[in-house]
Amino acid sequence: MFNKIYFGAAIAALLVHSFNATAASDTDLQTLRDQVQLLEQRVNQQSNSTPVAATGAISEGAFNPAISLILSGTYGQLQQAEASATGFAMSPNNSGYSQGFSLKESELGISANIDPQFRGVGTFSLDPAGGISVENGFVQTSALGNGLNLKFGRYFSGLGYLNEQHTHAWDFVDQPLVYRVLWDNQIGEDGLQLKWLAPTDMFVEVGGEVGRGRGFPGTDRQNKNGSGAGVLFAHIGDDIGIEHSWRAGASLHQTHAVDRVSTAVPDFHNGFVTNSFSGDSQTTGLDFVWKYSPNGNTANRYVKLQGEYFRRKETGDLTYNTAGTNITDSFDVTQSGWYLQSVAQFMPHWHAGLRYDQLDSGTATVGAMNLANVISNYGYTPKRTSLMVDYNPSEFTRVRVQLAQDESRQGLADKQFFVQYIMSLGAHGAHQY
Amino acid sequence: MKKILYTFLLLLLNNNVQASLNVFACEPEWAALTQQLAGDKVSIYTATGALQDPHQVQARPSLIAKARSAKLLVCTGAELEIGWMPVVLRESANSAIQPGSDGYFEAAHFVSMLEVPTRLDRADGDVHAMGNPHIQTDARNFLPIAEALSKRLTQLDPANTAYYQQQLATFNQQWHTAIAKWEKQAAPLKGVSIIAQHKGFPYLNNWLGLKQVAELEPKPGLEPSAAYLGQVLNELKQHPAKMVLRAAYQDGRPSEWIAERAHVPAVMLPYTVGGTPQATDLFSMFDDTIQRLLAGLK
Numbered sequence: 211m212f213n214k215i216y217f218g219a220a221i222a223a224l225l226v227h228s229f230n231a232t233a234a235s236d237t238d239l240q241t242l243r244d245q246v247q248l249l250e251q252r253v254n255q256q257s258n259s260t261p262v263a264a265t266g267a268i269s270e271g272a273f274n275p276a277i278s279l280i281l282s283g284t285y286g287q288l289q290q291a292e293a294s295a296t297g298f299a300m301s302p303n304n305s306g307y308s309q310g311f312s313l314k315e316s317e318l319g320i321s322a323n324i325d326p327q328f329r330g331v332g333t334f335s336l337d338p339a340g341g342i343s344v345e346n347g348f349v350q351t352s353a354l355g356n357g358l359n360l361k362f363g364r365y366f367s368g369l370g371y372l373n374e375q376h377t378h379a380w381d382f383v384d385q386p387l388v389y390r391v392l393w394d395n396q397i398g399e400d401g402l403q404l405k406w407l408a409p410t411d412m413f414v415e416v417g418g419e420v421g422r423g424r425g426f427p428g429t430d431r432q433n434k435n436g437s438g439a440g441v442l443f444a445h446i447g448d449d450i451g452i453e454h455s456w457r458a459g460a461s462l463h464q465t466h467a468v469d470r471v472s473t474a475v476p477d478f479h480n481g482f483v484t485n486s487f488s489g490d491s492q493t494t495g496l497d498f499v500w501k502y503s504p505n506g507n508t509a510n511r512y513v514k515l516q517g518e519y520f521r522r523k524e525t526g527d528l529t530y531n532t533a534g535t536n537i538t539d540s541f542d543v544t545q546s547g548w549y550l551q552s553v554a555q556f557m558p559h560w561h562a563g564l565r566y567d568q569l570d571s572g573t574a575t576v577g578a579m580n581l582a583n584v585i586s587n588y589g590y591t592p593k594r595t596s597l598m599v600d601y602n603p604s605e606f607t608r609v610r611v612q613l614a615q616d617e618s619r620q621g622l623a624d625k626q627f628f629v630q631y632i633m634s635l636g637a638h639g640a641h642q643y
Numbered sequence: 644m645k646k647i648l649y650t651f652l653l654l655l656l657n658n659n660v661q662a663s664l665n666v667f668a669c670e671p672e673w674a675a676l677t678q679q680l681a682g683d684k685v686s687i688y689t690a691t692g693a694l695q696d697p698h699q700v701q702a703r704p705s706l707i708a709k710a711r712s713a714k715l716l717v718c719t720g721a722e723l724e725i726g727w728m729p730v731v732l733r734e735s736a737n738s739a740i741q742p743g744s745d746g747y748f749e750a751a752h753f754v755s756m757l758e759v760p761t762r763l764d765r766a767d768g769d770v771h772a773m774g775n776p777h778i779q780t781d782a783r784n785f786l787p788i789a790e791a792l793s794k795r796l797t798q799l800d801p802a803n804t805a806y807y808q809q810q811l812a813t814f815n816q817q818w819h820t821a822i823a824k825w826e827k828q829a830a831p832l833k834g835v836s837i838i839a840q841h842k843g844f845p846y847l848n849n850w851l852g853l854k855q856v857a858e859l860e861p862k863p864g865l866e867p868s869a870a871y872l873g874q875v876l877n878e879l880k881q882h883p884a885k886m887v888l889r890a891a892y893q894d895g896r897p898s899e900w901i902a903e904r905a906h907v908p909a910v911m912l913p914y915t916v917g918g919t920p921q922a923t924d925l926f927s928m929f930d931d932t933i934q935r936l937l938a939g940l941k
Binding site for chain 2: 606
């Protein structure tokens with residue numbers, strides 16, 4: 211530091227000196243140049259021998275805190291109006307896209323180390339219609355060591371593979387159908403998560419979460435102590451040679467829903483009613499991802515194959531037509547869904563991807579009093595095929611085109627076309643696996 | 644049930660207790676340097692291959708698992724690994740190698756950085772705030788790094804201090820001799836005009852006196868368009884260059900495209916240990932680099 215000040219002062223003095231000496235001869239100038247050069251050399255030598263203390267170049271500390279903003283928008287061309295997938299009227303149906311031009315949520319992210327023990331992350335979603343929501347707001351330990359990571363606050367659950375990925379890191383414009391109907395696209399939790407990474411050569415990670423259970427399939431718990439939802443997950447992964455890598459996982463999610471209201475549910479009387487469900491919900495999931503890259507150089511070319519399967523069993527009571535007849539009886543159903551997708555970077559900066567989605571609404575066991583009201587079996591398999599191409603001229607820009615043949619709704623087959631842009635500014639994003 | 648769980652935990656933890664010091668090297672050149680300085684006292688894992696772009700690595704499960712049991716992390720720093728190392732470090736939950744601890748070593752801290760941007764603006768491409776991170780192309784940079792790294796090894800493993808000091812002395816002596824040899828061999832390269840595919844050679848240019856007249860990336864990290872390449876080709880008519888340089892991990896097409904039209908050879912350099920079959924350690928990496936540059940001159 212002192213060296214720099216000294217050097218700066220010397221330069222300033224020399225500059226003043228040289229300005230005064232407007233009529234300086236060439237030899238004078240040459241002497242000055244030599245002197246500056248000598249000083250420069252000295253400073254360089256000294257800064258070489260006394261290295262600067264680590265300023266955390268690899269960490270995000272260059273910007274303290276690291277601030278990033280994601281800007282994203284879509285253009286959607288749809289043939290059919292929005293409707294939920296057949297057999298999933300009691301599930302969320304937030305596609306995340308709309309017809310014509312639309313701004314998608316802008317995501318503001320701020321993160322930094324809080325102190326030697328903790329790191330904090332806040333991700334705020336700015337809704338184009340107005341309003342800010344806290345997408346993530348968590349604190350995570352950085353010094354527990356021994357492979358332990360504790361996270362608390364609001365975070366995306368560690369279940370599955372896609373759930374933890376932010377919207378801007380998705381390979382397609384929208385989430386797979388199974389995520390849309392079973393997790394309302396992405397399940398966030400208010401609670402705490404503990405992960406343990408085994409000290410093995412192979413990647414082995416187990417984790418558990420307890421939380422409020424605020425999002426679907428749970429219902430927000432008010433005036434109640436204790437935890438509303440629990441998650442257990444395990445991941446294993448490794449490389450095979452330098453060209454292949456993989457990760458596989460299993461997860462279990464458990465929650466309890468109280469008066470979970472669904473509107474516009476079709477019934478046996480050809481109408482649409484509002485129902486309410488209370489009961490237990492248990493979901494198991496399997497996920498895997500495999501990546502291949504010639505020489506392991508993902509900058510040039512790679513192929514990624516991923517798939518996930520979720521199966522949910524719900525047991526409880528269903529109140530049929532809460533606004534009318536209002537009949538409550540038992541209701542059990544097992545629903546499932548899966549997707550398989552592959553994305554290839556076929557040349558630097560260009561990706562193409564193909565995804566297939568399928569859902570199974572299952573056959574519900576409906577209590578006797580509601581047998582004539584509640585549809586137990588829809589006899590239809592919702593499915594969809596999506597194709598996308600994207601181009602990212604720099605690491606911070608992405609433009610995507612997507613085509614989809616959506617047959618998730620019986621009799622309402624839809625051909626969809628999307629154009630999307632995703633731009634990130636500020637802190638360098640992480641290359642998540 | 645509990646007993647089984649505890650036994651399992653103990654087994655896993657036991658796995659961690661190993662005789663030698665586990666080193667996680669971000670790039671092959673640091674693995675090679677650590678090998679020179681620490682011999683069989685350490686067991687080294689190299690996170691990236693010579694044919695991988697170190698900017699573009701993903702935080703793969705295997706990297707996280709290997710970082711978990713490392714006692715020393717040796718990386719370039721200067722934001723080269725900014726896309727993946729923070730995630731790997733965080734997920735590894737290994738307090739021994741977190742930034743600021745003794746187990747965290749960034750080579751870039753021990754050399755003078757070149758191309759430190761005077762302004763930070765992404766309009767200038769993927770710039771690195773701390774300067775160009777490709778420090779391993781100047782052989783002279785290895786001297787201060789080796790000294791600092793050896794000191795760090797001693798700190799972490801004082802029992803082998805004498806060994807590390809002796810290794811460092813040997814390395815220093817051999818390296819000084821080698822530098823003198825390389826500089827002599829490379830004398831014809833002084834003042835030779837070159838084109839670089841990516842801004843990856845300032846340290847090499849600075850060392851051997853090569854003169855970079857153009858880059859094939861309009862801005863660091865950006866893909867060259869056909870129009871831009873055409874423009875470079877035009878400029879080359881005014882300022883002819885002798886060869887087009889690229890690192891082994893880079894896609895060869897842009898430099899071959901320009902080489903064919905400008906009638907100059909496209910020269911691929913190992914860039915790190917393992918980048919070419921000849922570059923098997925630090926010494927042969929520079930031997931090969933200079934041989935390839937001299938061959939490009941003919």
